[in-house]
Structures are given as C-alpha cells and as structure tokens.
Amino acid sequence: MGEDYRIGSRLWLIYRQRLSRDTAGAVINRKDGIKYTLNNSVTIGLDGTALTPVTAVLVSPLDDPAAGGALGNAPVGTVLTLDNSYSGVDSQVTLMNPATGGANVETDGPLRTRMLLAYQALPQGGSETDYVNWALAVSGVTRTWCVRRLMGVGTVGIYIMCDGDDQTNHGFPAGTDGLSHYEDWGSYAKATGDQLRVADAIYPNQTITALVYVASPIPKVIDFAITGIIEQEQDLTAAISTAINLVFFTRGDPAGEGIVTLSSINAAIASAPGTDGFLMTYPTQNITLGVGELPQLGTVTIT
Known part of the structure; x- marks a missing residue:
C-alpha cells in the first residue's frame, strides 16, 4: 500500500544531493503509532517540497490476525512526522492522496460467500459474473456490480464498494474512477486508489476487446x-x-x-x-x- 506524501522543507540547495542519497527507507510516524517508510530517495525541489510514495509497516497477520491491514489506510491531509531529523528539513509530512489498499484478514463469512458465488457461476471467459468475481477477489472489496457499456460502446463498468472495519469513507472506495494503468487505449483517465487496484487486477483476465472502467457508486x-x-x-x-x-x-x-x-x-x-x-x-x-x-x-x- 503506497501513496504520495508531500514533505515540506526549508532545505537550502546545498542539501539537495545529500537528502537524495539518505532518505530511501526513512520512517515516518502517524500520531496513533502506525509507521510508514519512504519507498524512494527524496530530492527536495526548487519549490521546497518533494513527493514520494510510502508503504505502511504493519504487524504480519500470521503474528496477529487482529492487526488489520486497514490500519494503514488514511485520508487526505493526514499529518505524519519523520522519525529522524534532517538538517534544514521540516519534519512534518502530509498525505496528498488517500492511503488505500489495506484490508484486514478475510473472515470466514465473506470467504464462504465468495466461494459459493464462484461455485454457482463457473468462469465463462468474460461474463458479467466473471467480472463480479474478479473484483471481489481483490482485498478489501466487499460488493461489486457489472454494468454493460457504462461509458459507451465497448466499455464494461464495474462499481465497487469497500465495506469493512474501516468506515472513514462510509464503505465507498477511496480513489478516482478510470481504467487500469496497463490500458494503453481509450481517452478515459487512469483510475487511482481502490479503483486502480481493482482495474489492475481485472486487466490480465478481461476479454481483449473490453475497456474496463472501475468506478465508485x-x-x-x-x-x-x-x-x-x-x-x-x-x-x-x-x-x-x-x-x-x-x-x-x-x-x-x-x-x-x-x-x-x-x-x-x-x-x-x-x-x-x-x-x-x-x-x-x-x-x-x-x-x-x-x-x-x-x-x-x-x-x-x-x-
């Protein structure tokens, strides 16, 4: 799970190269104790800021089934703090996009429901039930609907919901509607957040002529x-x-x-x-x- 964070800075240009070498893997903390790490090294731009994807660091469900991947999700504007200080750099980090993709371990009830749906609707090479089952197989997705030609001829619309322990968004997915980032055809925007996770998961399975558009209700x-x-x-x-x-x-x-x-x-x-x-x-x-x-x-x- 990774999203972009913006690091405010008062760094002078003489520190730019040094910061670029040192920050990959740096730890940032949320006030409730959840930790994230910077995926890449960061170079402060001329405007005094930098963008970098981050990944939540959570307890393995093998060690604690109740730890919950959803704990790493966070809304836009969440403020975090660098674990280590860097000379001339503001320690405050702000979430510019919602952190999404974290889901708790699937319980027996939802798993049983998915299994029954799969047994009742065997794969058909791209039927409506295929798209529903492909979307439900993505972690955190709890409900989904397939709509023919949602965006016009040749498109397949997939509405998703992410009901669960994390109710900060009333179960609606956190992200923007659109296509998989693997899709190189069509004028529609690429999805982000939860919608992107589903679009990317469906892409290898979908029929080659379909343009799959994943959306939030x-x-x-x-x-x-x-x-x-x-x-x-x-x-x-x-x-x-x-x-x-x-x-x-x-x-x-x-x-x-x-x-x-x-x-x-x-x-x-x-x-x-x-x-x-x-x-x-x-x-x-x-x-x-x-x-x-x-x-x-x-x-x-x-x-």
Missing part, C-alpha cells in the same frame, strides 16, 4: 423522520439507523434498476426493540436509484 443520501413511538425509554436512533443501513446494504444496486421499498424499511425498523407504534413520515415513496447511485443514510429524526 454515487451516494444518494436519504434522511428519515419517524414519530409515534409509544414508549421511547431510550435513544433509538442508533438501533433504527442500523436497521435501515442493513436494508440499504442488501437492497442497494447502482446498476440502474435498484429500488428500496418502504415496506422493507418499515419491516426492518419494526424488528428493532422499542419501536412499537412508530410511523415513518419521511420518505413517503419507494427509493429509486439511478445508474451509479447507492443509498446512504442521512439523518434520522425521531419525534
């Missing part, structure tokens, strides 16, 4: 208003939110034909303890999803 935020609960002895917001999120997780589909029915949401809320007598006053109609849209819970107001 677009969150469609839905607010809820609920009233009429007979005896509200505790704050039920968390329980109701969990029930709604489960419906969104199972019913959400960005392929363009997704519908989340109010009846399914009402049934989920009714199953939460303490909601007897509730009445959902908003939304008032089934939630329809356009191409690329995936429902995301907004605010839940209980009166």
Whole structure:
C-alpha cells in the first residue's frame, strides 16, 4: 500500500544531493503509532517540497490476525512526522492522496460467500459474473456490480464498494474512477486508489476487446423522520439507523434498476426493540436509484 506524501522543507540547495542519497527507507510516524517508510530517495525541489510514495509497516497477520491491514489506510491531509531529523528539513509530512489498499484478514463469512458465488457461476471467459468475481477477489472489496457499456460502446463498468472495519469513507472506495494503468487505449483517465487496484487486477483476465472502467457508486443520501413511538425509554436512533443501513446494504444496486421499498424499511425498523407504534413520515415513496447511485443514510429524526 503506497501513496504520495508531500514533505515540506526549508532545505537550502546545498542539501539537495545529500537528502537524495539518505532518505530511501526513512520512517515516518502517524500520531496513533502506525509507521510508514519512504519507498524512494527524496530530492527536495526548487519549490521546497518533494513527493514520494510510502508503504505502511504493519504487524504480519500470521503474528496477529487482529492487526488489520486497514490500519494503514488514511485520508487526505493526514499529518505524519519523520522519525529522524534532517538538517534544514521540516519534519512534518502530509498525505496528498488517500492511503488505500489495506484490508484486514478475510473472515470466514465473506470467504464462504465468495466461494459459493464462484461455485454457482463457473468462469465463462468474460461474463458479467466473471467480472463480479474478479473484483471481489481483490482485498478489501466487499460488493461489486457489472454494468454493460457504462461509458459507451465497448466499455464494461464495474462499481465497487469497500465495506469493512474501516468506515472513514462510509464503505465507498477511496480513489478516482478510470481504467487500469496497463490500458494503453481509450481517452478515459487512469483510475487511482481502490479503483486502480481493482482495474489492475481485472486487466490480465478481461476479454481483449473490453475497456474496463472501475468506478465508485454515487451516494444518494436519504434522511428519515419517524414519530409515534409509544414508549421511547431510550435513544433509538442508533438501533433504527442500523436497521435501515442493513436494508440499504442488501437492497442497494447502482446498476440502474435498484429500488428500496418502504415496506422493507418499515419491516426492518419494526424488528428493532422499542419501536412499537412508530410511523415513518419521511420518505413517503419507494427509493429509486439511478445508474451509479447507492443509498446512504442521512439523518434520522425521531419525534
């Protein structure tokens, strides 16, 4: 897992060559104790900054299954500190792109689901289920959908989600949409972050005529208003939110034909303890999803 970090510096030009020789493998620290190393030597530019990819240093899952590769993920703007000081160089390091690609060890449940899908849909040389299974095989990817001709004739669209222990992005992939960096045809941008990992993983398997475009769904935020609960002895917001999120997780589909029915949401809320007598006053109609849209819970107001 590696992303670009920018190192602010007050370094004079006489230090540029020295810094270039010494910094490969240098350790930088996050405030919670997670460490990263610089992949390459760094030369400070004339503008006083430098860019370099870094890699998170984590405990091996063989030593600690709970260590979690997701611990190395971090959002844009994360500030780190150089482990060793360099004369004239600011010790502060700032994440310019999100650090992505870290995923915890797959648990038995998701593994079993993937295995059943693979047994039910044998490889067909590039069918829709093939693309779904190829994407799900990438670490950290938990849901995926294949859309024919998403970007026009000859294209195959792959929407991905990265639900898991790391919820900093509500399960949406961290990166930008696009093609594999191996793809040398087409005018579309190359993907970055999670989308790039999936595009690169699919590229060796895809049909030779396909132009595979990996994208993040677009969150469609839905607010809820609920009233009429007979005896509200505790704050039920968390329980109701969990029930709604489960419906969104199972019913959400960005392929363009997704519908989340109010009846399914009402049934989920009714199953939460303490909601007897509730009445959902908003939304008032089934939630329809356009191409690329995936429902995301907004605010839940209980009166």
